[in-house]
Amino acid sequence: DGVVLELPAVTSVTGSLGNTWQADGTGSVLRLPSLTSIANGDGHAFDMFLRATTGGRIELPAVTTIVDPNTGDTRNRGVHITADGPGSTIDLSALLQFTDANPDERSSLSAANFGTIVVNGSQPVSLINVMTSETNNGMILGQFGMRVDVPPPLGAEAELRQEELQRIADAAITLLSGSTSVDLQSRLSAVRVSITDLPGLFVGYADKDRILIDDDAAGYGWFVDATPLDDEEFLSSEAGTDSPARGRIDLLSVVLHEYLHVLGMSHAHSPGETIASPLIEPGRRLQLMPDLLDDLMSDGLAAW
Numbered sequence: 001d002g003v004v005l006e007l008p009a010v011t012s013v014t015g016s017l018g019n020t021w022q023a024d025g026t027g028s029v030l031r032l033p034s035l036t037s038i039a040n041g042d043g044h045a046f047d048m049f050l051r052a053t054t055g056g057r058i059e060l061p062a063v064t065t066i067v068d069p070n071t072g073d074t075r076n077r078g079v080h081i082t083a084d085g086p087g088s089t090i091d092l093s094a095l096l097q098f099t100d101a102n103p104d105e106r107s108s109l110s111a112a113n114f115g116t117i118v119v120n121g122s123q124p125v126s127l128i129n130v131m132t133s134e135t136n137n138g139m140i141l142g143q144f145g146m147r148v149d150v151p152p153p154l155g156a157e158a159e160l161r162q163e164e165l166q167r168i169a170d171a172a173i174t175l176l177s178g179s180t181s182v183d184l185q186s187r188l189s190a191v192r193v194s195i196t197d198l199p200g201l202f203v204g205y206a207d208k209d210r211i212l213i214d215d216d217a218a219g220y221g222w223f224v225d226a227t228p229l230d231d232e233e234f235l236s237s238e239a240g241t242d243s244p245a246r247g248r249i250d251l252l253s254v255v256l257h258e259y260l261h262v263l264g265m266s267h268a269h270s271p272g273e274t275i276a277s278p279l280i281e282p283g284r285r286l287q288l289m290p291d292l293l294d295d296l297m298s299d300g301l302a303a304w
């Protein structure tokens with residue numbers, strides 16, 4: 001517990017039999033800031049395990065590639081990455097490619113029991129023969145997480161209350177339902193919307209049946225609009241100097257963004273500063289593009 005191990009010189013690693021990296025317990029950190037690639041070794045039953053448990057953190061912020069190669073004895077081999085338990089986090093925020101080239105045993109990414117794995121959120125991540133699982137509030141953040149770009153100025157911000165979130169969620173459903181003839185009310189009302197402490201700069205997250213909203217907007221604090229169907233606090237999308245939205249993250253924008261993920265939106269729908277962007281700045285309201293919802297509806301409601 002409480003051990004920080006930093007290996008700044010390591011840029012690539014190759015796995016071997018039973019190779020395990022583990023950070024166990026709050027305060028335990030394994031950090032390899034220069035590591036860019038992880039390749040499994042090619043002997044029989046070589047498994048690599050990266051495990052963050054009971055609050056431990058494994059920080060691999062420069063890793064872009066993970067591979068279990070197609071060479072050697074490919075039987076019973078995989079790279080298995082697990083974050084299990086509240087506060088347990090694996091930072092793979094630059095990850096672009098995770099490939100298991102010998103799928104007789106697939107590799108895996110598993111987040112369980114409020115554990116979090118952060119993958120690249122600004123570019124699509126290619127996962128080939130990799131099983132993903134999120135169980136009991138585990139999260140694989142990235143593709144469907146919305147975040148701010150820059151850490152906030154210091155200062156304690158009030159935490160969001162569930163009734164405030166529910167009011168904004170209701171307004172978002174009204175806005176979305178009004179933009180299309182398809183009945184979205186029942187689909188979206190079935191999505192659980194709740195408050196949690198998302199890691200780092202993340203402010204929102206969605207998967208197919210739930211939305212998670214950060215408790216304090218990554219430290220910026222939320223703008224909870226008393227008149228969510230009116231944009232009067234935003235002068236041409238930006239909050240003026242005396243606006244209550246100034247310096248805060250607009251909850252309505254984030255909730256709309258996450259509902260759109262539930263309906264099948266990806267960040268690839270995002271040229272520039274629109275509701276599909278995975279980044280949001282304080283004091284900004286992102287606009288719902290009229291065509292976006294029609295596109296999603298013509299693709300059919302997302303099956304995922």
Ligand SMILES: [Ca+2]
Nearest residue numbers: 047076077078
């Ligand atoms: Ca194995």
Ligand SMILES: [Ca+2]
Nearest residue numbers: 077078102105
């Ligand atoms: Ca394999």
Ligand SMILES: [Ca+2]
Nearest residue numbers: 197198214218
């Ligand atoms: Ca947070």
Ligand SMILES: [Ca+2]
Nearest residue numbers: 225227228230
């Ligand atoms: Ca308003």
Ligand SMILES: [Zn+2]
Nearest residue numbers: 144145146278
């Ligand atoms: Zn997103």
